Amino acid sequence: MSDPLLNAVAGDSPARPSFALDSTYRTRAAELDAADPLAHVRERFLLPAGVIYLDGNSLGALPAAVPEALNDAVHRQWGTDLIRSWNANGWWEAPTRIGDTIGTLVGAAPGQVVCGDSTSVQIFNAVAGALRLRPGRTVVLADPDSFPTDLYLTESVADLLGAKVRRVPVAELPAALRAEGDAVAAIAYNHVDYRSGALRDLRGLTAAAHDAGALTIWDLCHSAGALPVDLDANDVDIAVGCSYKYLSGGPGAPAFIYVAARHIAGFAPALTGWHGHANPFGMEAGYAPAPGIERARIGTPPLLSMLALEAALGAYEGVDMRAVRTKSLALTDLFIECVGALGLETLTPAEHALRGSQVAVRHSEPHAVMSALIDRGVIGDVRPPDVLRFGFNPLYVGYADVVESVRILGDILETGAYKDARYAVRATVT
Ligand SMILES: Cc1ncc(COP(=O)(O)O)c(C=O)c1O
Structure with missing residues (x-):
């Protein structure tokens, strides 16, 4: 399927940086999801349609049994x-x-x-x-x-x-x-x-x-x-x-x-x-x-x-914490690679032994960018002064979520959508 953003040719205007991802990321994500031994665990959670939930490091998603x-x-x-x-x-x-x-x-x-x-x-x-x-x-x-x-x-x-x-x-x-x-x-x-x-x-x-x-x-x-x-x-x-x-x-x-x-x-x-x-x-x-x-x-x-x-x-139940760790590192590896491809800086260590299950991305206007992301269904959060925080719970986040969330982030940055006046208002809880 052709996606104008995924397939975007760098820079309509040569002066503007491109924040578009290459379409191969989506193919890779699909392969990784298909081979994911924890993929079935996602059914144990009730996530709303159209939401990519990358804030389980703040408030976990609702488990279906609750x-x-x-x-x-x-x-x-x-x-x-x-x-x-x-x-x-x-x-x-x-x-x-x-x-x-x-x-x-x-x-x-x-x-x-x-x-x-x-x-x-x-x-x-x-x-x-x-x-x-x-x-x-x-x-x-x-x-x-x-x-x-x-x-x-x-x-x-x-x-x-x-x-x-x-x-x-x-x-x-x-x-x-x-x-x-x-x-x-x-x-x-x-x-x-x-x-x-x-x-x-x-x-x-x-x-x-x-x-x-x-x-x-x-x-x-x-x-x-x-x-x-x-x-x-x-x-x-x-x-x-x-x-x-x-x-x-x-x-x-x-x-x-x-x-x-x-x-x-x-x-x-x-x-x-x-x-x-x-x-x-x-x-x-x-x-x-x-x-x-x-x-x-x-x-x-x-x-x-x-x-x-x-x-x-x-x-x-039946989930091995070592499998959770393996998937967590693979998800955050892919996310770090994707945001790197957009030219964004991450604060999170690249070395596996030094990384938890979240990725911090630097941006000078984190509140506006996160508000725009949330409006587009990608939920993360913000920490002062300049951190966009994305948490990856391997029990319900998949590889396609990673690529899609970065694609949307790229779109928001590329179009400047986050500069809209409505994103200038900060919520109490960020
Ligand atoms: C490392 C750490 N300790 C403590 C807390 C919060 O403690 P409490 O549950 O008492 O609000 C947080 C909340 O995000 C946290 O990240």
Whole structure:
């Protein structure tokens, strides 16, 4: 089929750069889709027709099993079984049951993950727990490029517990650990940089922290469900993550915390809620932590969101995280190549070992370009000052989506469509 843009001859006007893609990209994409072992998984999601969804790194698409699960949770469990659901429908155990399921996706054996609250809350508990596990050490090294909430919470907890946070760029972290390791209680880093999509060396940095006697707190928001994390195998101490991005748990879905089995007995949460008590229905006046990972529970969890998340996680049934990683790299390779062919600059590392599952493209007018893209059915997002962010969830994004999204991007740039006045207005959420 002939496509005027795909087949465009470079430059109608010689002065204007061409943003058109060669038609061979579409052929290649069709071949890759035909050979994709994960292609069938897309049917497990309800995506609207005409939308290419490249924002699953911000809010995952709706898994097909969720509406029915929520219907059951509301009508049968809440409406009919009422309070009996805590026992009869497994509500009480949901945080650890769902935690264990998340554990299978991030390489954690059962009994080390609790699901609940927000990532921000879990970061608070994680940092406090790490500081208490390393008494006498008063420094937390944190990534200046972290998602802001990580820094806000880490500094707040450090302040409360009389510790200090030093912001150390990830490239300087090994040297900082060698220089002042004795004082460092923990390092707190994002596994994948939310802006550039750079993947950090979780194994190497964890080992470097351990050499200095420090613990690791990894934020897995942009890696859980997108690539193998292998928490146990990599000897990670503590990790947190959200479930509304790649895990597709839904808006405001509960986060999770991982505490390695070897630390659980000494993990003293700062947020000592009654659900983490050793005997919650004893209604005792004093706090005593549960012996297991249950001590990382806080208060009554948002059950409707939890049950939606549990149904969403069913989309990973039979899916090998290594196959997800292979496809993620192939999708982002193709996207990087296509945007490169348009002459655009990407911030995301080309090297596979350094790349998560998103690609950041630089443009001086990202808001306008993204608004124009969204109008044409390609949904990504924007991060200041100049980043167009595109996330690739291999469970529902295909290779043809990649080529088509870049074709539309090229068209918007070529025609200057993004300069239309209506794209100058910025939405609250970008
Ligand atoms: C790395 C990272 N940490 C934390 C958060 C947000 O935390 P919360 O779920 O508490 O809003 C985000 C949100 O995008 C994130 O990217």
